[in-house]
Amino acid sequence: MKLIHLPVAALLAGVLALGGCAKLSSPEQYYQLDSGVTELSQRSSGVAVLVGPLDVADYLQRNTLVQRQADNSISLDSSARWASSLPDDINQVLLRQLSAQLKSNRLALYSDQAGMEPDVQAVVSINRLDSGPEKPAVLEAQWRLLDKNGKLRDSRVVQLQEAHTGTVADQVRAQSKLLQELATSLSKAVQADTAKLASAAKAAEQARKRQLAAEEKPSSRQIPVVEPVRNRGDILRF
Template sequence: MIAMRLPSILLVALLGLAGCARYQPVPLYQLDSGDAEVPSAKEGLAVLLGPVSIADYLQREALLQRQEDGSLIASRDARWAGSLAADIDQQLLLQLSSQLNSQRLALAPAAPGFTPQVQILMSIARLDSGPHRPAVLEAQWRLMGKNGELLDGRLVRLEQAHSGTIADQVHAQSTLMRQLVEQVASAVKAHDGEIPAIAERAPKKAPVTTPKKEAPPKIPMAQPVRIDSEVFRF
């Protein structure tokens, strides 16, 4: 009986170990914002960011690894904490707000009532790395004036070395994002004299209403009482 039960117990133990190995939690990563600080004052340049175009292969949670032959393989040991494309949008907003010292930034399409002074069009074609490949960012940005004129623009290809670990790869990609924003922010500051200020609207004055004079109360006039009956005297 004991000899017959041992293989079953051993099989259950092996299956349990295999299950634990299979369902181990996978580390999640986000782009690092560095020392970017959000301005406290609700003022500054009004900037419309976008549309921001992001390559299709970046719009997923899989953390892709660039191989020696240039191919991409999804990592089994890590993934992005949500959509990488959404993370890129938020990093662009945060970094630009910090660099331009402005709270008045919005992602396209902007809400009604928002009047931008400049617009930044962005296209990110590549953002990846690999165990033996550096982090690479390829993008294009254009700075548009209030009336749609092109103020500046550039094609960008940046590289950043790393140690090979996933954590250091994500740190290197984050560094490239900050370098991209620094370029755009520098261009905005360089064209500051060409950016028209938004005319402040004078607050609307409430219409002046003159109080109506109250009419004097109407006093009912006394009417003579007519008596049709005859009065007899004795």
């Protein structure tokens, strides 16, 4: 067997090259959306809301962060990853924000709805949620409110935008802010719809009470008295 001897300088150069490559490849960073809520409502008498189902665009359902480039092309940052499932993170932001803004803890995710009888259901579709080093964070979504019978009560298409400094961390902050604004839009719609339903129920109850009162009130019409007719007959004397 013939041994091949390499110069020491060549070996050192190879080691240094490998070390340089190791330094160039940055370590993975993990990120999570921020719900912006420090304390949840403890009220058990608030409106009952079922959040979901949530539909998230296919291009967002991955572990790596999506980066939108200046030419609107999409790339994946292999060094920036979500700490958990992005749809799960979005669900938690919406759930916690709605609980805080509606001042109610009677909320549940669509996947955990067992035994819940919601007053309203919020169905959400996320068509776009991304940003880039030179692109602002953009959210394009649609939400629909359904009543307890599945009837559509309200719907809206939302497009929001938030600036950032360009770093991945600030991009995640900006995306979190957009989801918080989406939750605000939803909570206002839930409050308006709940108030409308309560007003309609109150009006119906008042109308029912007036109808019952009218039926129980005695009639003021005078019923004519029928008197026997007396005929004067001739008195016969014998």
